[in-house]
Amino acid sequence: MTTTEIRLHINGEATTVHAPPLRRLLDVLRDDLGLKGTKEGCGEGECGACTVLIDGEPINSCLVPACQARGTSVTTIEGVRHESLLDAFVVEGATQCGICTPGMILATRGWLDDCRRRGVTPDEPSARQALAGNLCRCTGYGMIVAAVLRAANEEA
Numbered sequence: 497m498t499t500t501e502i503r504l505h506i507n508g509e510a511t512t513v514h515a516p517p518l519r520r521l522l523d524v525l526r527d528d529l530g531l532k533g534t535k536e537g538c539g540e541g542e543c544g545a546c547t548v549l550i551d552g553e554p555i556n557s558c559l560v561p562a563c564q565a566r567g568t569s570v571t572t573i574e575g576v577r578h579e580s581l582l583d584a585f586v587v588e589g590a591t592q593c594g595i596c597t598p599g600m601i602l603a604t605r606g607w608l609d610d611c612r613r614r615g616v617t618p619d620e621p622s623a624r625q626a627l628a629g630n631l632c633r634c635t636g637y638g639m640i641v642a643a644v645l646r647a648a649n650e651e652a
């Protein structure tokens with residue numbers, strides 16, 4: 497199968513992969529680079545389990561051909577260094593099976609960074625909107641939203 501060279505940054509490190517151009521970024525991350533923290537749920541853009549940040553934007557990595565990530569900066573759950581954000585999910589009991597959790601955390605990271613860039617105070621309605629594309633079959637959403645708002649308060 498024809499492969500193409502793709503240079504990008506992943507979690508701050510310059511990375512070069514050789515992959516078929518239409519191979520999903522999700523598969524490159526998990527299978528080629530061993531970054532198994534990014535999860536696959538639906539595989540068709542509906543659940544958000546595969547969310548990563550591409551240049552700071554939450555994106556479903558199951559929908560992105562690897563070649564479209566060329567030259568970008570990708571952040572996966574392995575690159576989230578904000579302990580308060582991770583701890584907030586633990587403290588609020590916001591995870592059960594855990595399939596949705598990395599995507600929830602990346603979506604939260606993107607939202608909090610966007611709020612900071614725009615000078616907007618994070619609140620519950622915008623938190624729920626930011627997580628609208630991330631589905632959880634286990635927890636209900638109350639504890640997840642509580643975790644997100646806890647993280648927002650701790651970063652304020």
Ligand code: FES
Nearest residue numbers: 537538539544558
């Ligand atoms: S696995 Fe990508 S959106 Fe569900």
Ligand code: FES
Nearest residue numbers: 592596632633634
């Ligand atoms: S914790 Fe299981 S899907 Fe959210």
